[in-house]
Amino acid sequence: MKLPLERRLGRGVSHPLRAKLLAMLNTNPASASELDEVLDEPLSNISYHVRELWLWGLIEVVGTERVRGATKTIYRGITKMQLTDDVFKGMPTATKDGIIIEAITEAFDRARSAVEGDTFSRHDNSHIITAIPSLDEQGWNEVADVITGAYERVNDIAGEAINREPDPEKRFRATVSLLSYESPAGT
Numbered sequence: 001m002k003l004p005l006e007r008r009l010g011r012g013v014s015h016p017l018r019a020k021l022l023a024m025l026n027t028n029p030a031s032a033s034e035l036d037e038v039l040d041e042p043l044s045n046i047s048y049h050v051r052e053l054w055l056w057g058l059i060e061v062v063g064t065e066r067v068r069g070a071t072k073t074i075y076r077g078i079t080k081m082q083l084t085d086d087v088f089k090g091m092p093t094a095t096k097d098g099i100i101i102e103a104i105t106e107a108f109d110r111a112r113s114a115v116e117g118d119t120f121s122r123h124d125n126s127h128i129i130t131a132i133p134s135l136d137e138q139g140w141n142e143v144a145d146v147i148t149g150a151y152e153r154v155n156d157i158a159g160e161a162i163n164r165e166p167d168p169e170k171r172f173r174a175t176v177s178l179l180s181y182e183s184p185a186g187t
Contacts (some may be wrong), residue, residue: 002057009079012056016098017048023106025050026077029089033072042131050075107177114175132183140182144180147180 003011013019017113032047039046053059058079065072088096114120135143154176165171 008056009058010088012058012079013086013099014054014091014095015049015052016102017045018053019099019102020105021046021049022053022058022079023102024077025075026080029062029074029076031065031072031074053077063166069167090172104179107179110175111177143180146179150178 020039021035024030024038032043035050036043036046047157050059054061054075058077059075060078062076063074063075063151078109091099094116111120120126133139161171
C-alpha cells in the first residue's frame with residue numbers, strides 16, 4: 001500500500017538536508033554532483049539524501065548522461081514542501097527546525113536574487129508586508145486559516161494563468177512567501 005503524499009513528504013524530508021535538496025530540485029533539475037557544487041556537503045551525503053527523496057517518490061529522474069564512463073542522473077522535484085499540521089506536529093523538533101530554517105533561507109535567497117536581478121520592484125504592486133498583531137488562540141487559528149487560504153488561492157491562480165497562457169515563454173515566475181509565527185518575547 002502506497003503511503004499518502006503528506007506521510008511520504010513528512011518521512012522524506014525528515015532530514016534538513018533533504019528539505020534543502022527538495023527545494024533546490026523543485027527550482028531546477030540537477031544531478032547529485034551539480035548539487036554538490038553549490039552545497040557545503042560531501043557528495044556521498046548528497047547522493048544518499050537524493051536517493052532517499054527518490055525512494056519516497058518526491059523527485060523523479062528526468063534524464064541521464066554518460067560522463068567519463070559513469071552515468072550522471074538528473075532529478076527534478078515533483079512535490080512541493082507542504083506538510084499538514086498533523087505530519088509536521090509528529091516530527092522531531094530538530095527536523096522541524098531544520099525544515100523551517102531551510103524554508104526561510106530559501107525565501108530570503110529568492111528575495112535577494114530578485115533585488116539583485118532588478119525584478120523585485122519591476123511591478124508596482126510587489127509587496128513586503130509585516131504585521132505584528134497581538135492575538136489570542138482563536139485569533140491565531142483565524143490567521144492560520146487566512147494563510148492557508150491564501151496559499152490555496154495562489155495555486156489556483158497559477159493554474160488559471162497556465163490555462164490563459166499555455167506558452168511558458170509568455171509567463172514569468174513569481175515568488176510568494178507567506179510566513180506566520182509567534183514572535184519571540186520582547187519583540
